[in-house]
Structure formats: C-alpha cells, structure tokens
Amino acid sequence: MTFAAVRDGGGDVRSEDRTGGRLSEEQRLEWLRVIRSDNVGPRTFHALLSRYGNAHAALAALPELARRGGAIRPVRVCPREEAERELKAAKSGGVSLIASCEPDYPQRLRMIDDPPPLLAMRGNPAALGRPMVAIVGARNASAAGIRFAERLARDLAAADFIIASGLARGIDGAAHRASAASGTVAVLAGGLDHIYPPEHGDLAEAILAQGALVSEMPLGWEPHARDFPRRNRLISGLAVGVVVVEAAKRSGSLITARFALEQGREVFAAPGSPLDPRAEGSNGLIKEGATLVTEAADVIAVVRPILGQPIAPALEEPEGAGPPAAEPGRDERARIIELLGPTPVSIDDLVRLSASSPAVVRVVLLELELAGRLERHGGALVSLR
C-alpha cells in the first residue's frame, strides 16, 4: 500500500501512523504540524492519526474537533511556515526527525503508549536499532555508585548492549562516559541544541560518534523541570530494562522505574547500605520486586531471553483506524461530558455509564483534549481540568 493510497482513503482505511514505510517530506511536515499544535501530545497525535488515517486529514479536522470539545478560544494549529523552519533548522544542525512509523525508529520505543511521533536524533542512527539497557541514578552519586555505574555500563557494552540514560550529573554521566566508545544514547529533556547540564557538552559530543542524542522536543527548547519526568518515559521506553543505581526516595530515577513497569520493561536496582539515603529508592525497588544487580550478568540473565521474543506493545490496542461512523451526536457528547468532573474516572466506567460505544467515548475525549479541557492520569483515568 502506497502513501498516496492512504491519503486517498478508500474502503481500507489504514493509518499513516502504522504503515512501516518512510514518510515523504510533505508528510513529515504535516506530522510535525500536528504534534506542534496546541493541546496535541503524543497520545492525542496517535488518536488523531488512528481516526483520520493521516496527518493531512487530522490537521484539517483539528479546529472543529477542539470547538466541539468546548475550546473557549480557537486552538492554535502549527502554521506550515513554523514547521518548515523547524525542519530546516534540524537539517542544518545534523538532526533527523524520525517518525514513529519509520523503520529507523527505535522498535521498543514504538511500543509504548505514547511514543513521540517524531524523535529528533543526532549521531549514529544504527545505535537506535540495537538492544538497549538504561542505567539511571542519582545526580549526587557516591564515588562507589559512580564506579559501579561505569563498571556495569562497560560490561553491558561488552555484551553488545547500547546504554541509554539521561545525560545528568552523577550516575547518568558515568554510564554514558563508560560506554561512549561502544555506543550510548542520551535522551534530552530539551531540544538537541540545549545540552543540560552545560558541563556535559563535551560528553554529548563524544557520544555522537558511536551513539546518539535524542529528544522529542524541538530545537531551541530550553528544558524546564516538568520536561524531565516526561523525558524519563523515553529512557525506559527505549530499553529492554532499566537499572537504577543510587536513587533517593521520590527521585527522578524512581519515575523512570515506574515508567519501565508501566511499559512492561524489566526493572533492576543496585543495592546499597540501609543507612545511605542515596540507596533508599533502589533498595525500595528491590523490596517491591526489582531484580537485585551486582554485576552485568544479573541483567543479561533476565534480558537475553526477552531479546529472543518478538517485540510487542505492553497493552494491546484493539482499534485500528476508527470507522468514520463513530460520530457522537450532540446529546451523546453532552451526556459523556456530564459524567466527567475534576475527580479522575476510568474510561471503562465512562463507557459503561454513558451507554455509548467505546469509539464514541474516545472521540469525545479526543475533542476535550484538543480543547485543552481534559487531563489524563495513569491507569486510563481522565478528568476535566
């Protein structure tokens, strides 16, 4: 099936998002416009493409969907010129924007609930095709923690794994440094031209020869605090497993571990003294069932069998492209919105209580989301803002 066929629609509606071929430059531009439009996150992006088959049609539908969802002001759709500027800047900066349907896109990342539609990448694209293990941990790591992260990264690299991490001070930096020569992938919270922390500029450059820097944010995006947890889902999403080395309670590394669990990835943790606050988080993970790691072999023993299996999404998404018939009537929409409030409610309950079809409920939620009125929580829970 060619992209033209997808664009023309026809009886066999198949989402552009799922073709597995390469996008044309025009399609890439349209994808970029959709994901850079207001209120469109990765999840909404894929819902739109699932419903409209391609980014072109989704762009056209966006304003009306948002209006129906009750947007107070018209929702900003990313202008063509703005997306062109971003594509041009990427090209001149040596940055590829890989679409989630393309063969170069990291396979495991594609399987998470909300893969970035376009992943910005600098460096060696081959690194993204190899099995990865993430190593993450405390910024204020101990000397022993740093040494352990280095040893683990080196030994996993020797076993042909790419090391994924977040380029932070401490454990992340140590893991990248020890695997820079063999291949490591750093996931940034800001644009690829915003290396954070600044003192890791040289490390970032060193990574590029064998490995890669990736981000879902546009060039020029300065990372803010809220971007880091969101970024962490990509670190776990890229990897078959995540090793947490020295993590305090309520640390970013624990967020990455939580994402790993939700994504069906393996979670490992290095133990530490019960008296060391830097080990509280990692010891806690082990108590909750994470595999204790003292050497690379502990990780390899668990992930090797998984690498032999076909890569499958953690949660099977039943729908393909939605049938055009799933169009809520005005009363139906009102009834569903009435069921929503500031308290999170499960989508299953919405379907049950509204007596509408799941497809219709999804459309109404999509509209609300595009209108900026919907908040999504973990476990398929939603609420009104």
Place this chain on the structure above:
Amino acid sequence: MTFAAVRDGGGDVRSEDRTGGRLSEEQRLEWLRVIRSDNVGPRTFHALLSRYGNAHAALAALPELARRGGAIRPVRVCPREEAERELKAAKSGGVSLIASCEPDYPQRLRMIDDPPPLLAMRGNPAALGRPMVAIVGARNASAAGIRFAERLARDLAAADFIIASGLARGIDGAAHRASAASGTVAVLAGGLDHIYPPEHGDLAEAILAQGALVSEMPLGWEPHARDFPRRNRLISGLAVGVVVVEAAKRSGSLITARFALEQGREVFAAPGSPLDPRAEGSNGLIKEGATLVTEAADVIAVVRPILGQPIAPALEEPEGAGPPAAEPGRDERARIIELLGPTPVSIDDLVRLSASSPAVVRVVLLELELAGRLERHGGALVSLR
C-alpha cells in the same frame, strides 16, 4: 504417663525424649552419659531414644550396637563419674542443662532435625521462651554495618523480640550490645566458661541479667574451628528468622542462613554496595530470595504472622519409638552395608535397593554411626567413612 512407666517399658513404648515433662536428676545424668559417649551426636542420640525409649536402655545397648556396626575397638561410653563431674561443675557455675523434652527448652530449637539433647544455659531462662530473631554478620564489619546492626537489634527488641547471635566480633557483638538491656541470647561454640573472643567477656556478663548464654558443649570445651559451623545451626534454630548483615562470600553467616533455610526459618539480608566485598554474601542471599531488610519493620512484617501459627518441625518425622521387632538379621545387615561406600547415597535408595524395611535400615545406620563408620551428609545422604 510417669517416667517410671517409660523406664519399665510395656506395650506402649513412648520415648523419654518426647514426654514434655521434667527429667529426674538420674535421667539427666543418663542423658548426659549418652550424648557424651563416642560417636553419639544429637541425631544419633534422638535415634537411640526413639529406639530404646529412654537413655538408660540406650546406654545399655550402646556397646553391642557399635560392635554390630563393625567398630574395631570397643566404643567408649561416657562413665557415670565423668557425667557426674560435669553436672556438678555446671551447678556450681550457675549453668542449667535443659533437656530437649523439658518445657524450658527453646520451642523452635526443639523442632530442628538435630536439637542438642542437653542445652547448657547461664542467665535468665525466661529469655529462651520468647520469640527470637537472629542477627549475624561479618567480624570485620564496616562502621555502617555496625550501626545498622545496632539499630535493627534495638528496634526488634522494642518490638519484643529476643536477639540471638554468636557473640563474635563485629555484627554479632553489635547486635548483642544493643539488645543486652532488653534480652539477647548468645550461642557459644565452646563451653560456657570459654568466652570467645576473650574481649567479649564483659559483654557476655552484661547479657546474663536479661538474656542468656547457651551452648551444647560441655564446660571446659575450648572452641575449635569446626565447632563454629555446627554452633551456627543453633543460632538459626532458636530463631523464627535470621538477618544477615554484611557477609562475605563463603562466610559463617551464610552457613547460618543455609541452616535457617533447611530448618524452615525466614532468611533476611541487609543490602550493601555491589563494590563492597562484605556485602557479597548478603546481596547474594537477596538474589536467591532472602527478604531485603532496611529496617525492623521489614522483619516484623514477615515474622509476625508466623508467630501466630503453631510451632511445627520443618520435616515431619514419621517414626515414634521403633517397634522392638525391627531387628536386622546378619545377612540383611551385610546386604545393607554392601550397598554403602565412600559415595553418598540416599537413605531412600538404600531402603529400595536392600528390600529391607525403613526401620531395619535405620537400625543398621545407627549401628554404623555408633561404630564411627558412617558419615551423614545433607539431604538424608549417607556414606561410609
């Protein structure tokens, strides 16, 4: 049933070992003579009492059993005077010899495969009746390990547990010291008059007010290297669970953990840095399924429900006192011995291959053991020496 009735035998042969009453002084002397005789260990002791009903009859049978087992020289039976001297020395040293059938005997210890028939005790007998948690670990412990052991002992003591340990330098000493005021039991590898290491003399004295020193060895016995692993089964046997804090590979603490598993007791371990050789053993235990412990609550959560259950032996012993009929004929004995060699073989296989009854096989093994010709291995395996 009175002891006189047991001694007189009769149709209802019930072992003195299982009565649950107090021994007379004469009976205690006979028990001591049996266990202090050559080639009689705790397992053989209980087999003898199971077979002969009481120590008096066992003493009378000993020489003939050993002869039948092929002893080259006559086996030394502990003379009455020697046992009297030991009892007298114990009395004047404030040491009680508690028999495994008596109500003061620690309940959980009684349930192990090979409880000491007589446990020498100095101190507060009430301590032996309370639920115990063992805390064991490295002699060359780190400052952090020491502090953790102290904190854990104190917190478990506050939750009404008696702390059992081995009075060694490092973790053991720290655990005893932190719980001396509330009650702690030190299990010695030598006699109760041989405090090892010598610098723990003051600690041993401090333990006596609320807690106790116990040993299965006679007063005057200087501990040798081989006595320590054997002693470790008593530390785990006394306790509902064993916490290992800082244990290197192949350390004594791991032996205690292994005994705990065989005895059906809970095993806990404190995590440590993967780079610290002192944590290799404890981290390894966690990998194998031990519960990771960072605070007393982790132990309490596991052992509290167990304390509510009736105390039962790890392996149900099917036999009561053996019927006097289970007497092997000369050919039968020869056939069983022929099946034995320097390679360990299971007792089940012996029964099957010899086509003798289990009771007969047990008698032949008892004879060989008393003759000093049998070696017992783990998992009910035996071989000829």
